[in-house]
Amino acid sequence: MLLVRATKKLLNRIGQPDLDDEEPDTLLGQWYATVLFWRPQVALFVNESTLLPILIPLAPSADLLRRFPAHVAAVLAEHGAPQTVIDDETQRMREVRVGKTANRSVTGILNEFTRLAPYYRDGDPELPELAHRLAAVPCSPLHKRHICPDREFAALLRSLTSTSD
Numbered sequence: 001m002l003l004v005r006a007t008k009k010l011l012n013r014i015g016q017p018d019l020d021d022e023e024p025d026t027l028l029g030q031w032y033a034t035v036l037f038w039r040p041q042v043a044l045f046v047n048e049s050t051l052l053p054i055l056i057p058l059a060p061s062a063d064l065l066r067r068f069p070a071h072v073a074a075v076l077a078e079h080g081a082p083q084t085v086i087d088d089e090t091q092r093m094r095e096v097r098v099g100k101t102a103n104r105s106v107t108g109i110l111n112e113f114t115r116l117a118p119y120y121r122d123g124d125p126e127l128p129e130l131a132h133r134l135a136a137v138p139c140s141p142l143h144k145r146h147i148c149p150d151r152e153f154a155a156l157l158r159s160l161t162s163t164s165d
Contacts, residue, residue: 002093007034013061019099051149055127069093
């Protein structure tokens with residue numbers, strides 16, 4: 001089950017929370033999300049465990065969460081995840097629950113990426129390229145581990161392959 005923790009700004013567009021006490025069963029765990037008021041509007045998702053960012057068009061907001069697993073699959077592939085991991089993760093994301101933000105640290109990273117994203121848009125890159133640039137930004141919650149979301153995700157992948165050997 002995919003659990004998305006959304007800011008109030010995003011909840012106003014996608015609907016009210018329906019999350020009780022469920023726990024995610026996905027490899028990456030919960031995702032946090034907000035809306036960027038660009039033209040066109042964009043949804044910014046950040047993974048709670050790795051802080052890996054994903055940017056996707058907000059419109060149509062009614063099916064944003066149905067479109068999200070396909071974007072996760074593309075980002076995981078871009079970062080070198082094995083196809084078996086991608087397939088398993090997207091399979092587990094078939095059911096979605098939405099809740100309010102609960103982790104202030106991850107919400108702070110959402111805010112930081114929101115402030116940084118316009119500066120990383122030089123040359124007007126596509127959203128996946130912009131997310132890739134943001135994934136290389138040092139994040140204080142990762143300071144004692146792998147510093148950047150892309151490195152944190154790579155370490156997670158290495159730990160998966162070393163346990164499966």
